[in-house]
Amino acid sequence: MERLKSILLVDDDDTTNLVNSFFIRQLDSTLKVHMVRNGREAIEFLQSASRKEDMPCLMMLDLNMSIMSGWEFLDVYSxxxxxxxxxxxxxxxLTGMDLDDNTMAMSHPSVVDMIQKPLSDIKFRALVTKHFFSD
Known part of the structure; x- marks a missing residue:
């Protein structure tokens, strides 16, 4: 995976983060996978990435989290x-079944795609192919 070097998982559910990292590492064990539990930790991670090479290429962001939600993160990120x-x-x-959340998230300029939870290896492969290997 030439362009995809690191991923930041942002979800307050540790099990979800572990399962997602498992699928990601199955696809490519050389990928750096970072996990944080809320939007505030994600902002801190981005602020601490002093060089462009330290930034994640892909962020998988949950919407509903404590401390700082995905929505609040997107406001600060923007x-x-x-x-x-x-x-x-x-x-x-990363989303559940709430159609209002889905519509709002896809209208946000920072969000390029949405995946229904739970993640699977098939969904992750399709995501990577679509955003990192298509022209």
Whole structure:
């Protein structure tokens, strides 16, 4: 995977993060997978990435989290990071069945795709192919 070097999983459910990292590592064991539990930790992670090479290429973001939700994260991300990272970071929402959330998330300029929970190896492969290997 040439363009996809690191992934940031943002979800307050540790089990979800572990399962997602399992599917990701099955696809490519050399990928760096970072996990944080809420939007605030994701912002801190991005702020600590001092070089462009330290930024994740893909962020998989849950919407409903404690401390800082996915929505709140997207507001801060849009203000502080979007212009600088829009060409380099793909943000994908991990979502449940709430159709209103799905519609709102897909209308956000930072969000490029949405995956229904739970993630699977087939869904992850399709996501990577679509956003990192298509022209």
């Amino acid at each position: 203000e502080k990071f979007y212009d600088q990272l829009k060409e380099d970071v793909v943000i994908v929402m």
